[in-house]
Amino acid sequence: MTQHNHVVEEKPPLIWLNVAIFSLTALVAIIGVPVYGWFHGYGWEHLIWFLVTYSFCNLSITAGYHRLWSHKAYQAHAWVRVIFAIGGAFALQNSALHWSSDHRPHHKFVDNNEKDPYSAKRGFWYSHIGWMLRNYNQDRYSDYSNCRDLQKDKVVMWQHKYYVPLAIVTNVGIPLLLGVIYGDIVGMLLVVGVLRLVLSHHSTFFINSLAHIWGSQPYTTKNTARDNGILAIFTFGEGYHNFHHIFEGDYRNGVRWWQYDPTKWLIKLMSICGLASHLRVTPNFRIEKARALAKLNQAKDKLQERPNCQYIVSRLQAEYDQLVTNMGDYYEMKKQLLENKKQKLTKKYELSVAKLECQQMKRRLQEQKMRWNELVAQYA
Incomplete structure (x- = not known):
């Protein structure tokens, strides 16, 4: 009799x-909230x-954590950091130190099944919530060595030390207080306590899962991250994930002025009020270059399916190289023009001539971009 030995991969303990x-709060949100509303109603x-606390929790994660x-x-005033630390405990997503120690490897080793704590390539369930249900990362938190800078932040370490009492006080105390004020303790515990928590959790988790599956890749095709305007609505601007994964140090995720990114607007408002400073912004040249390269790579991938495509690939590459060269020249000229205007070292006539030349170069560049977009659209 032949025996077959099957090697079964042991999963880490739950x-x-x-x-x-996660289970109890989800059950209460799905069953308890509507049942109570049916019999007692909500005002x-x-x-x-619910909207106030949901926004507070999510912005504490997006703008803070x-x-x-x-x-x-960016850098923030101490009181802003304290508020975000309290809001992060209210969001019940572990301490800022712990959260950051998870997130930094995700960017450094994105899509690496061994090193990315919530790699999207391990499936939707795993990247969404599964990685938190089992002790997959038990060796990761011994010394928080990837967050030594945060260990020097007194607010971060205060929150890390007192995370459990802060989480209890906010998640139980705030709904209870509102319940006493409005005469409906159970209703506030259900809506502000449980429903707010569940929706805050999963809207954040969708960035690890759905934002690596659903959307476009206008800036890079080197990882699974996607830009998704619909997700941005529910995640306070975090849905522009493709941009974020290539320019992670930028304080903006929705880089276009019209893209919905309230986290970006909050940070900008805090800087105007003197509560934030040193906002990091990616130069436009790097952004435009990334967009052009992404389109080139997408076109090349499509062309691999066609025979005798080397001529087209060479043409696309030559057009891309010329576009990048012209973009570099334009942004350098624009930078020099702004510098001259700021220092007032150039004569007014010379400055007006330089401004006109810059505008003409901008128009030529825009025309070239249109031709480039039409060309790659044939293949991408």
């Missing part, structure tokens, strides 16, 4: 606290405070 929190106060602490995209 983290029962996480399993309990405008429930909706208003993510862009401030994980990526150092």
Whole structure:
């Protein structure tokens, strides 16, 4: 009799606290919230405070945990950091130190199944929530060595030390207080406590999962990250994930003025009010170059399916090289013009001539971009 030995991969042990929190809160949100609403009803106060607390939690994650602490995209006043630390505990997504120590390897080793803590290539369930249900990363948190800079931040370390009491006080205390004020403790616990928590959790988790599956790749095709305007609505601007993965240090995710990114607007507003500084912005030349390269790579990938495509690939490459050269010349000229205007070292007549030349170069560049877009559209 032949015996077949099957090697079964052992999964890490379950983290029962996480399993309990995610399961129980989801059940209460799906069953308890609508049942209570059917029998007792909800008022405008429930909706208003749900929106206020939901926004507070999510912005504490996006503007605080993510862009401030994980990526150092700007610097913030101490009181702003304290508010974000409290909001992060309210969001119940672990301490800022722990959260950042997860997120930095995700960028450094994106899509690497061994080193990316929530690699999208391990499937939707794993990247969305599965990685938090089992102890896949038990060796990752011994010393937080990838966050030594954050260990020098007194607010981060205060929140890390007192994370559990902060989480309990905010998640239980705030809904209870609102319940006492409005005379509906159960209703506020359900809406502001549980429903807010579940939606805050999963809207954040969708960036790790859905934003690596659904959307476009206008800036890079080297990883699975996608830009998705619909996700941006529910995630306070984090849906522009393709841009973020190539320019992670930029304080903006929605780089276009019309893209919905309230986190970007909040950071900019704080800088105007003197509560934030050193906002990091990616130069336009690098952004435009990345967009052109992404289109080139997409066209090349499509052309691989065609026979005798080497001539077209060579033509596309030559057009791309010329476009990048002209973009570099234009942005250098624009930079020099602004510098001369700022220092007032150039004569007014010479300055007007330089400005006219810059405008003419901009028009030529725009025409070249249109030709480039039409050309790659034939193949991408």
